[in-house]
Amino acid sequence: RTADRSATDIPVSQYACQRRTTLNNRNNLFTNALKILAENAEFCENEGRNLAFARASSILKSLPYRVTKMDDLQGIPSLGEHSKKVIKEILEDGNCGEVEKLIQNERYQTLKRFTSIFGVGVKTADKWYREGLRTLHELKASKIKLTKEQEAGLLYYEDLIVPVTMAEADSIRKIVEEAVHRFLPAAVVKLTGGFRRGKESGHDVDLLITHQDEGKEQGLLHQVINWMAVQGMILYDDITDNRDQKWKTKEPELFDHFAKCYLIFKLQKDMVNVVDLNTSGDHDSLAVNEAKEMGLGGQAGTCEHAGCASVKDKDWKAIRVDLVVAPFSQYAYALLGWTGSRLFERDLRRYAKHFKHMSLSSHSLFDNEQKRFLMAATEEEIFAHLGLDYIPPQERNA
Ligand code: 8DG
Ligand code: MN
Ligand code: MN
Numbered sequence: 001r002t003a004d005r006s007a008t009d010i011p012v013s014q015y016a017c018q019r020r021t022t023l024n025n026r027n028n029l030f031t032n033a034l035k036i037l038a039e040n041a042e043f044c045e046n047e048g049r050n051l052a053f054a055r056a057s058s059i060l061k062s063l064p065y066r067v068t069k070m071d072d073l074q075g076i077p078s079l080g081e082h083s084k085k086v087i088k089e090i091l092e093d094g095n096c097g098e099v100e101k102l103i104q105n106e107r108y109q110t111l112k113r114f115t116s117i118f119g120v121g122v123k124t125a126d127k128w129y130r131e132g133l134r135t136l137h138e139l140k141a142s143k144i145k146l147t148k149e150q151e152a153g154l155l156y157y158e159d160l161i162v163p164v165t166m167a168e169a170d171s172i173r174k175i176v177e178e179a180v181h182r183f184l185p186a187a188v189v190k191l192t193g194g195f196r197r198g199k200e201s202g203h204d205v206d207l208l209i210t211h212q213d214e215g216k217e218q219g220l221l222h223q224v225i226n227w228m229a230v231q232g233m234i235l236y237d238d239i240t241d242n243r244d245q246k247w248k249t250k251e252p253e254l255f256d257h258f259a260k261c262y263l264i265f266k267l268q269k270d271m272v273n274v275v276d277l278n279t280s281g282d283h284d285s286l287a288v289n290e291a292k293e294m295g296l297g298g299q300a301g302t303c304e305h306a307g308c309a310s311v312k313d314k315d316w317k318a319i320r321v322d323l324v325v326a327p328f329s330q331y332a333y334a335l336l337g338w339t340g341s342r343l344f345e346r347d348l349r350r351y352a353k354h355f356k357h358m359s360l361s362s363h364s365l366f367d368n369e370q371k372r373f374l375m376a377a378t379e380e381e382i383f384a385h386l387g388l389d390y391i392p393p394q395e396r397n398a
Contacts, residue, residue, distance in 0.1 A: 016398035030067065031060050038053035156235060164201060164202050175271065193340055208338050209324065234266065238261065238263075258362070
């Protein structure tokens with residue numbers, strides 16, 4: 001089949017939940033550039049611009065062909081003038097001047113560096129930048145007061161910037177499941193997030209926990225965390241119940257009230273079945289290179305700084321893990337909400353509101369006209385309530 005597109009092709013929806021987006025992205029060249037522009041808009045706290053570039057990037061990811069000429073974009077929604085200009089430039093010159101300049105830009109580089117630390121958001125990174133800080137060394141040397149979370153983020157930085165592999169995610173799932181079963185033998189521990197969408201690596205491991213007998217799951221999270229802490233599996237933990245302020249301000253739409261725990265997990269390397277722990281694609285080159293420059297990352301890394309975990313041949317890896325506990329009656333909604341991608345979730349909610357007058361969250365679906373909650377035991381039922389074709393997790397990589 002040729003890569004050509006014709007007017008008879010099925011129209012592309014502006015809603016990510018009406019598109020099938022696999023990991024087979026034929027338009028990497030464009031989406032990588034748009035992602036950088038989206039990221040920079042985020043660093044400038046320009047939400048509208050951030051979303052516009054994110055949407056443009058997402059729509060290109062869903063196309064079953066590679067864009068080779070501007071004509072290929074006929075009838076494709078969500079592409080603003082700016083995004084089109086970027087695509088045109090890449091088609092003509094192989095790259096985009098604005099993006100090339102941006103990746104050399106000191107503020108962009110610094111904010112990217114600082115926000116790659118666990119616990120550091122744009123506001124904090126920008127404050128540090130304005131105070132004249134540029135590198136992690138300068139940050140550590142400064143007298144700036146860090147939160148407990150940021151301290152842990154810096155301490156395990158070199159590990160946390162290395163992508164988590166599927167094999168690692170799977171062994172952590174099994175370890176957590178074993179811990180959970182000590183207290184509730186029939187509980188379910190499900191791998192969600194990017195790994196459920198078929199990604200081979202990710203920035204963390206997202207685990208959703210539930211139990212058939214609703215109510216039994218109460219108190220479980222504390223028990224499990226305590227037990228794992230005693231086993232020496234926990235480097236950092238932050239349990240929240242329903243005061244998840246971080247997410248409320250950052251992404252109010254994705255905010256939920258489940259008991260959850262943001263962890264830094266200590267994974268013994270011999271617990272992982274597959275050999276290659278240190279290599280993986282999809283590296284964040286800026287952050288990884290920086291770690292190497294600092295003598296932090298890579299194989300032979302040691303750091304003179306007193307606060308750094310000295311790393312020569314250590315037999316474990318620090319890994320970010322999100323644990324979420326959902327009551328059984330909300331499980332399908334929680335599963336859908338925690339599988340992502342972010343943009344897919346966002347568009348599901350937007351679609352529900354605009355076309356169905358319904359409010360979707362990770363807890364429930366509320367019909368604003370019938371004034372009632374719609375129950376669902378499976379994700380398929382939720383899509384059916386919304387009048388949408390079912391999109392499996394592997395096709396939610398919007
Ligand atoms: P990655 O980790 O592989 O980089 O990608 P990901 O798995 O898609 O991203 P993620 O940041 O781990 O998020 C996965 C989904 O979980 C996403 O759809 C949003 C949701 N999510 C969090 N944290 C929170 C939270 O605190 N509250 C709510 N409601 N949702 C959250 O990750
Ligand atoms: Mn994740
Ligand atoms: Mn996560």
